[in-house]
Amino acid sequence: MKKIVGKHVVAGAITMLACFAVTAHADVVGNAKAGQDKVAMCIGCHGIPDYRTAYPEVYHVPILGGQNAQYIMNALLGYKKGDRHFETMHAIVSSLTEQDIADIAAYYASQTAASKDNPNR
Amino acid sequence: MNKPYTAVPSIAGATFKLAGAALALAAALALHPAHAADASNGKVLADSHNCAACHGPGLNKPVSPEYPKLAGQHADYIYWALRQYQMGTGNPHLGRNNPIMQAQVQSLSQNDMKDLAAYIESLKGDLVNKK
Numbered sequence: 001m002k003k004i005v006g007k008h009v010v011a012g013a014i015t016m017l018a019c020f021a022v023t024a025h026a027d028v029v030g031n032a033k034a035g036q037d038k039v040a041m042c043i044g045c046h047g048i049p050d051y052r053t054a055y056p057e058v059y060h061v062p063i064l065g066g067q068n069a070q071y072i073m074n075a076l077l078g079y080k081k082g083d084r085h086f087e088t089m090h091a092i093v094s095s096l097t098e099q100d101i102a103d104i105a106a107y108y109a110s111q112t113a114a115s116k117d118n119p120n121r
Numbered sequence: 122m123n124k125p126y127t128a129v130p131s132i133a134g135a136t137f138k139l140a141g142a143a144l145a146l147a148a149a150l151a152l153h154p155a156h157a158a159d160a161s162n163g164k165v166l167a168d169s170h171n172c173a174a175c176h177g178p179g180l181n182k183p184v185s186p187e188y189p190k191l192a193g194q195h196a197d198y199i200y201w202a203l204r205q206y207q208m209g210t211g212n213p214h215l216g217r218n219n220p221i222m223q224a225q226v227q228s229l230s231q232n233d234m235k236d237l238a239a240y241i242e243s244l245k246g247d248l249v250n251k252k
Contacts, residue, residue, distance in 0.1 A: 047252035057201050060198050062195060063249070067190055068187070068189060070185075070187050083217075085205075085214060113249050
């Protein structure tokens with residue numbers, strides 16, 4: 001019995017910590033619907049199957065649809081800050097607000113195999 | 122009438138040299154063949170490096186939303202990302218700074234990273250290419 005109680009306490013504590021972690025970043029909440037109107041610049045590369053970079057290395061640009069929103073947000077913020085290196089991404093993200101970044105991340109994260117292509121493209 | 126006589130060994134010599142050069146070239150190519158990525162070795166590496174501990178089962182269900190889904194991602198992009206982690210902070214212009222990933226990739230050869238990338242691309246997951 002003690003064991004079970006202990007587990008619940010630990011689980012509760014973890015949940016509380018998780019909630020705190022979420023609220024710490026929750027000042028900006030992504031909106032996938034709003035993101036739909038903000039990805040025009042993304043589609044030019046990430047919307048073209050087989051699109052490749054040219055410099056400094058040639059590779060297919062990553063697939064974004066279905067990716068975790070938090071990961072996309074962190075990646076974009078990394079490009080903005082200069083922790084990630086790709087000139088085009090740095091230039092594009094520099095024009096985005098944190099809200100734009102969150103919306104774009106939510107938009108791509110919400111895509112599934114059943115999603116329709118962006119109607120604004 | 123000496124000329125044709127001396128010409129014979131010189132031609133033979135040239136042929137010999139050519140054959141030698143061809144052999145050297147063939148040997149060089151055999152030692153450095155374009156690496157055909159081996160997805161099965163990639164799976165061995167993914168298991169031994171415990172990629173699924175963070176990126177989740179099938180490398181498609183990361184344990185934290187901060188980690189990316191990998192299954193089905195382009196192999197050449199994954200290879201470049203792994204190389205960037207290997208450069209890490211040592212290359213301020215190209216490297217990617219992530220302590221966990223930097224530690225994970227240190228022991229990998231370029232061919233290992235290509236094999237891993239091929240394995241990851243071969244997996245089916247949630248990633249979709251949409252506009």
